[in-house]
Amino acid sequence: xxxxxxxxxxxxxxxxxxxxxxxxxxxxxxxxxxxxxxxxxxxxxxxxxxxxxxxxxxxxxxxxxxxxxxxxxxxxxxxxxxxxxxxxxxxxxxxxxxxxxxxxxxxxxxxxxxxxxxxxxxxxxxxxxxxxxxxxxxxxxxxxxxxxxxxxxxxxxxxxxxxxxxxxxxxxxxxxxxxxxxxxxxxxxxxxxxxxxxxxxxxxxxxxxxxxxxxxxxxxxxxxxxxxxxxxxx
Amino acid sequence: xxxxxxxxxxxxxxxxxxxxxxxxxxxxxxxxxxxxxxxxxxxxxxxxxxxxxxxxxxxxxxxxxxxxxxxxxxxxxxxxxxxxxxxxxxxxxxxxxxxxxxxxxxxxxxxxxxxxxxxxxxxxxxxxxxxxxxxxxxxxxxxxxxxxxxxxxxxxxxxxxxxxxxxxxxxxxxxxxxxxxxxxxxxxxxxxxxxxxxxxxxxxxxxxxxxxxxxxxxxxxxxxxxxxxxxxxx
DNA sequence: AAATATGTGTTGCAATGGCAACACATTATT
DNA sequence: AATAATGTGTTGCCATTGCAACACATATTT
Numbered sequence: 001x002x003x004x005x006x007x008x009x010x011x012x013x014x015x016x017x018x019x020x021x022x023x024x025x026x027x028x029x030x031x032x033x034x035x036x037x038x039x040x041x042x043x044x045x046x047x048x049x050x051x052x053x054x055x056x057x058x059x060x061x062x063x064x065x066x067x068x069x070x071x072x073x074x075x076x077x078x079x080x081x082x083x084x085x086x087x088x089x090x091x092x093x094x095x096x097x098x099x100x101x102x103x104x105x106x107x108x109x110x111x112x113x114x115x116x117x118x119x120x121x122x123x124x125x126x127x128x129x130x131x132x133x134x135x136x137x138x139x140x141x142x143x144x145x146x147x148x149x150x151x152x153x154x155x156x157x158x159x160x161x162x163x164x165x166x167x168x169x170x171x172x173x174x175x176x177x178x179x180x181x182x183x184x185x186x187x188x189x190x191x192x193x194x195x196x197x198x199x200x201x202x203x204x205x206x207x208x209x210x211x212x213x214x215x216x217x218x219x220x221x222x223x224x225x226x227x228x229x230x231x232x233x234x
Numbered sequence: 235x236x237x238x239x240x241x242x243x244x245x246x247x248x249x250x251x252x253x254x255x256x257x258x259x260x261x262x263x264x265x266x267x268x269x270x271x272x273x274x275x276x277x278x279x280x281x282x283x284x285x286x287x288x289x290x291x292x293x294x295x296x297x298x299x300x301x302x303x304x305x306x307x308x309x310x311x312x313x314x315x316x317x318x319x320x321x322x323x324x325x326x327x328x329x330x331x332x333x334x335x336x337x338x339x340x341x342x343x344x345x346x347x348x349x350x351x352x353x354x355x356x357x358x359x360x361x362x363x364x365x366x367x368x369x370x371x372x373x374x375x376x377x378x379x380x381x382x383x384x385x386x387x388x389x390x391x392x393x394x395x396x397x398x399x400x401x402x403x404x405x406x407x408x409x410x411x412x413x414x415x416x417x418x419x420x421x422x423x424x425x426x427x428x429x430x431x432x433x434x435x436x437x438x439x440x441x442x443x444x445x446x447x448x449x450x451x452x453x454x455x456x457x458x459x460x461x462x463x464x465x466x467x468x
Numbered sequence: 469a470a471a472t473a474t475g476t477g478t479t480g481c482a483a484t485g486g487c488a489a490c491a492c493a494t495t496a497t498t
Numbered sequence: 499a500a501t502a503a504t505g506t507g508t509t510g511c512c513a514t515t516g517c518a519a520c521a522c523a524t525a526t527t528t
Binding site for chain 2: 063065071073084085086088089092096114126127129130132133134137138139140144145146147148150151152157203
Binding site for chain 3: 153154194195196206207210211214
């Protein structure tokens, strides 16, 4: 709700105090925009000059082919940035759509402003750049995770890889600064998708996914309770 | 062969003259290392502090699962950078292996040095940073391409998407500064893989790929001559 | 509260594509 | 030149999984 504090705690402004954030805001022409549910923020082919930061809501990175099939590439939530793969020296057309699936508030800034000599002479500029680069690296890791999943040929392997990645993320998250989230035993994983969404993310047929999950339950590999999957080690 | 000129023309040193490149070299502790064919440069789990620039040879980004299956994520060639998804504030273990598939020369630098205040007071520092970020964006786009391919359920769709991406890349490449490469008519695509490699990249079985390519030839969708695939529009 | 939309679980059917196995061609290595 | 290694093209088999269709449950909107 409170965008001010969300910005303050956004990874993009990490290791910057309020004063420095203010400075950065005067260096860059940030502007906020709201989007209604199901509105498109950016369409495939659009030229990209702005980087977006999600203050509120959920944005999908997706793409349609000419048969009308829809492919979900990534789900972006509060604090995520987007459109950054298409920035660069030459203005790149976006290869994907960004679509608001809930009502959204987005903060934009001009990528070009990053490289303009800073008139404010603020030292924090390089901290900001470093933060952005760290976010880019994180986004790349997320894309790699998706590739790892999609590389698996069998549905079960995809599920197991997905769970494995969830596990890995929980480990590093809880080792870092005290990220809340309901703390669960390490073999219990909170799945932030419903079945329909998960099937889409894993790139498989929904009914086939449900069928396979049932098989895995029958073989006592996993247990399912609502959004929590427990892995039974043997 | 001549590493000096390769460095000079590397996208990482774009818009920098020789003098500036020299300055950068004294800011950063670059060092060169050679690898033999089939040697591993970085293993899954290794902590990453260096970014690598390939001066010569080909490096695979790949991963093994515990059944011994091998998954090819990306092929990196001369001028590509690697290991950059795992850099950041917290030192990240690599999620993949980087393997030299030919004899390779690699130039490394410490990611941390990027953010140390520049003692040389060189203005080109920010140009260097910008160049690196552009490369990161490009790598992200490549990962997105791979995801787009792997998202397709049918083998034919994967092939068509792959060809489509090749087409797209040829378009933007030839519109830019005069990149040589043998100029081909737009519906003729040079495929930089053999069938075995292509199958691996598309995440499909090799014999199934060959079978499908044959079907597509029989239906006059495409023609194949060595590494050139011609798309027959109808 | 009614009506509509969205998600879940299940099943039969069909076909795509993985796998294994082979002969043959081409390329590297000695 | 001989040998080994790697890549190509082909085929039969059949498990996996996509698809369609359905009943039912749960959320959301009016």
